[in-house]
Amino acid sequence: MKVLVVGATGTIGSAVAAALSARHEVIPASHTKSAHKVDLADPESIRKMYQEVGRVDAVICAAGEAKFAPLASLTEDDFQFCLSNKLMGQVNLVRLGFDYVTDAGSFILTGGVLAQHPMAGGAAISLVNAGLEGFTRAAALEAPRHIRVNVVSPPWVTETLAALGMDTSQGTPAATVARAYVRALEGSGSGEVVAVGGDR
Ligand SMILES: NC(=O)c1ccc[n+]([C@@H]2O[C@H](COP(=O)([O-])OP(=O)(O)OC[C@H]3O[C@@H](n4cnc5c(N)ncnc54)[C@H](OP(=O)(O)O)[C@@H]3O)[C@@H](O)[C@H]2O)c1
Numbered sequence: 001m002k003v004l005v006v007g008a009t010g011t012i013g014s015a016v017a018a019a020l021s022a023r024h025e026v027i028p029a030s031h032t033k034s035a036h037k038v039d040l041a042d043p044e045s046i047r048k049m050y051q052e053v054g055r056v057d058a059v060i061c062a063a064g065e066a067k068f069a070p071l072a073s074l075t076e077d078d079f080q081f082c083l084s085n086k087l088m089g090q091v092n093l094v095r096l097g098f099d100y101v102t103d104a105g106s107f108i109l110t111g112g113v114l115a116q117h118p119m120a121g122g123a124a125i126s127l128v129n130a131g132l133e134g135f136t137r138a139a140a141l142e143a144p145r146h147i148r149v150n151v152v153s154p155p156w157v158t159e160t161l162a163a164l165g166m167d168t169s170q171g172t173p174a175a176t177v178a179r180a181y182v183r184a185l186e187g188s189g190s191g192e193v194v195a196v197g198g199d200r
Contacts, residue, residue, distance in 0.1 A: 040089025
């Protein structure tokens with residue numbers, strides 16, 4: 001399959017691209033470091049990326065920013081940033097991408113563990129991750145031409161915890177997380193929240 005990976009330079013996206021590369025053709029895209037550049041927060045930039053890349057069998061998004069901060073300190077601008085970037089960015093990737101995905105192709109989005117397992121400081125992230133799960137279930141019902149829509153819900157990634165100087169013992173390696181995207185791509189489910197490592 002020809003697979004557009006948005007966020008291909010990131011911790012999860014690079015592991016996904018590596019996991020796919022043996023069996024699939026990966027087209028990397030990201031904000032600044034890939035040949036195909038896209039800003040998820042800007043629908044025009046998403047349109048331009050699709051025009052550049054053309055027809056693909058699947059779109060995987062392993063990108064999307066949201067702010068981790070105490071609820072009391074989150075401003076309306078902070079919430080708007082999270083909604084425009086991680087939530088609407090991925091919603092628009094699906095809406096604007098239908099015409100570029102082949103019959104029975106698929107979209108795989110990225111949510112996260114905070115949708116179901118909240119923690120202090122994660123309110124804005126829980127909001128967008130839960131929104132992505134709801135959107136995925138509904139968009140799958142209306143997707144044309146048997147196109148599938150799924151969302152992977154990664155737990156904390158070991159490499160991310162290490163980069164943040166946090167305890168890595170509860171982390172899941174990016175390579176393990178990547179296998180959930182491969183399962184979603186090569187499987188037949190739609191409208192699903194795809195668990196990583198059977199944790200959900
Ligand atoms: N890592 C974790 O522990 C974890 C856990 C649960 C969920 N998640 C979710 O998984 C996703 C990826 O996380 P990650 O840790 O792999 O991120 P990361 O290492 O920070 O990588 C971010 C990727 O997204 C791209 N990007 C950044 N801003 C963008 C924008 N406005 N438009 C398009 N692409 C943009 C970056 O492109 P450039 O490199 O070109 O700038 C890069 O490829 C995020 O949505 C995150 O919330 C991560």
